Amino acid sequence: MRLYATQRRLFRNITTQSLSSKSQRQRSTQLNCLSLFQNCKSLLHLHQIHAQILKLGLQNNPLVLTKFTSTSSDLHAIDYASSFLFHPGVDTHNYDTFLFNTVIRGYAKTSDLKHCAVNVYCFMVRNGVLPNKFTYPFVLKACAGVGDLRLGKQVHGSVLKLGFEGDLHVGNTVVHMYGCCEDAIEDARKVFDEMPERNSVTWSVMIGVYMRLGLSVYAVELFRQMQVAKVSPDEFTMVAVVSACGDLSDIELGKWAESYIEREQIHKSVELCNSLISMFMKCGDVEKAVSVFRSMKERDIVSWTSVLSGLGMHGHGKEAVSFFEEMKGAGVTPDDTAFISLLNACSHAGLVDQGRFYFKSMMDYGIPPKMKHYGCMVDLLCRAGLVQVALKFVESMPIEPNSIILRTLINACHSQDQVKLNEVFTERLINNEPMHESNYVILSNIYAKLSIWENKYIIRQMMEQKGIKKNPGCTMV
Incomplete structure (x- = not known):
């Protein structure tokens, strides 16, 4: 009996040492795997670490998965991590709140995937994982990003139910969420007024x-x-x-x-x-x-553009051109907004040649002209009295002119022989915006200026039949 007890004690010691050794090996394997993430700088490296996770059998380790998800988010590859974490055949019962928070945060930071953050939150709740106070700021930020007021109110209800309304950070994001949703300004102010801190x-x-x-x-x-x-x-x-x-x-x-x-x-x-x-x-x-x-x-590009825009607004065209050249000399590459500000400045100052030059130079910076750039050029030519040039410019545009460009052309065509042209442009405007009162008023005023009273009366009748009223003018000093 004494020999048997000794053997049993010896076997227990050996088993304990074996289990301890196994636990140490698992911890060592986990630490080695986690250390791989420290130098992960590319998606290719992340794929290699992912392969090691599978090879070492750590695909169910919450700590490793959380680090894997966080690194994926930093590399703008949160979708890749999510496809692995929530694959149909994967067992998710070991996933904890911290792991879900990491995924939600990654999606909330990605502008075009904010709706996925909400989906992960819903999946988290359905699977019985309780959110904490760190969950809601990211979920509410995602709701604000997609402008989903209904879902935002549901999340707010969950905040109240779990007693997180007193948390300052959560309360701030609730106010922000309501402020980003349409027609919810009163809800935002109510939450703001009721915040205890x-x-x-x-x-x-x-x-x-x-x-x-x-x-x-x-x-x-x-x-x-x-x-x-x-x-x-x-x-x-x-x-x-x-x-x-x-x-x-x-x-x-x-x-x-x-x-x-x-x-x-x-x-x-x-x-x-x-x-x-x-x-x-x-x-x-x-x-x-x-x-x-x-x-x-x-300074950044916005600093330069703000000055350019202001100079153009107040008619300082030459100063704007000088400023633009100074910006290029400082090594700042102009963007499409800077060119809009510059072209607008040239338009207000009547700098036709400079405006044409800078419009053509946009392609040197790899900036294809947009509707606003074309609009600035049409305005520039019309202000300078070059109506026929403006018409040819519009005909050569690779895109259909918008209502603003058409109104600019109509206002520039004042002579008797341009009435037919005005009628064509106005007809296009009315087809595009049948209930916009200014389209009718512009043509009515042109007929009045040219003493074509019969046509003016017809336009006014059309407005009355459609229930369109001219907004009264007002002056504020």
Whole structure:
């Protein structure tokens, strides 16, 4: 009996050592696999690591799968990871919340795959995996990206059910979600008002919602409430506030915002300086806008384009051309928006030759002209009185002219022999936009100017029959 007990104790020790050794080998294998992800810089390398995961039998290890998913997301290959994780034959019962969060985050960061983040969330809930407070910000961001208010409300309901409404980060994304969905501004404000705690991000999100909807007055008013609440704004808040000042053309408020930024020593990021440039240009202070640009330590293409657009808006065509050449000299490659601003500046200043030159030079930068570029050229030629040249230009366009181009041509054709041409263009406009009152008014005014009263009366009758009314003009000082 004593010998038997000794043998049993010896066998137990050997078994324990064997199991311990096996556990150590598994841990070592897992660590070695995880270390492979540190130097993964390409999709090919990721495929090789994937093969090693399968070879080592780690395809059901949540930690390895989470790292694999995170790396796939960094390489913009979240779809590849998802196809492996959620393959029909794969057992998903070992998948935890952290793994699902990683997949949802990867999809939420990808602009054209945000709907997949919502699908993964629904799959997660159906399989009995409970979301946590880190799940909802990404799901709500995805709902905002696709603009699905119905689904967003369902997710919000889940937030309330699980008791995460008090989490600051979750609350901020709920406000953002409602703000991105159509006709949900009241829901966004209600959530904002009911939040037990708010930080500068919360206020910035709500101010940004108002700005996105063009409600600049409400954005400024909310900023004033933010100051009363003694919450210090950050640079993102001030970007929205400065943009609101520009939309309202409130130069005094804009100057106050700039001095407030200086006084509170708010970081003047490139985005904030761009907003200041745009604001001063919209308010008519061209000199101040250029001064802000000159003071910038770093600039991007938006900085240059903002100045170009403002100079063109105020008729400083020659200065815009000089500025454009300076931009090229600084090594900044112009984009299609920069060319729109430049062509618009040439149009307002009557610089026909320069406008033609820069329009042709777009192809040197690999930028094919779009409808807005063609529209700028038609406007340039019509303003210079070159109506026949503009007509030939429109006929040579590889795309059908839009309503704006047609209206520009109609307004440029004032002589008696161009009435038939106006009628042709207006007929095309009416076919494209049968309920747009300006299409009828333009032709009616031309008939009145040429004293063709009978045709003017016919146009007015057509408007009455279709129930179209001319919007009354107004002037605001």
